[in-house]
Amino acid sequence: MNYYERENVTRVQKDHYLKINNRKELEISGVKEVDSFDNEEFLLETVMGYLVVRGQNLQLKNLDVGDGLVSIKGKIYELSYVDEQHQEKAKGFFSKLFK
Template sequence: MAEERQRVPHKQQYERHEVMMLNRQSLQVTGVMNVESFDSHEFILQTAYGLLAIRGENLHIKTLSLENGVVAIEGMIYDMGYFDEGLSPAEKAKGFFGKLFR
């Protein structure tokens, strides 16, 4: 089962993907290919390893450089996780709690 969960990154210019968080208030993500959506409560970032959802309060972009694949976010971060790419856009929009309370 562990072998099934391993993901092979898509080939693109960013070979490295890192997530660095400081005190749940500052987050820097490298290897970002695109910002799918964002607001003050949720960011959806497309990375080489799948879609990364970051949820929190008063979230805002501190740094955005898609040429370098870097996004820095500030605010109170509550959770983050990766989506499977096989999900439909409607399932992606529901998020964790939408799936939990079906």
């Protein structure tokens, strides 16, 4: 494997954006993992930390793990980031809820 091929293999999605349309559709880039979700709440690990999306009738519309893109539809009420100090606590809390 030459240097160019190695560079492409180890490239990681670093950009992170949120695009919300009329509080009904949400597109998110830079998603590393979808930790948990139901029709009222999503917990996503992004390149900028954990993101909690809360709403009503939330559905996973599209998931592209290769590009780190997630689309969610439903009524969006709240978007909030969990800071680095509380990431493990939040992950543990949400993991217990969704077992």
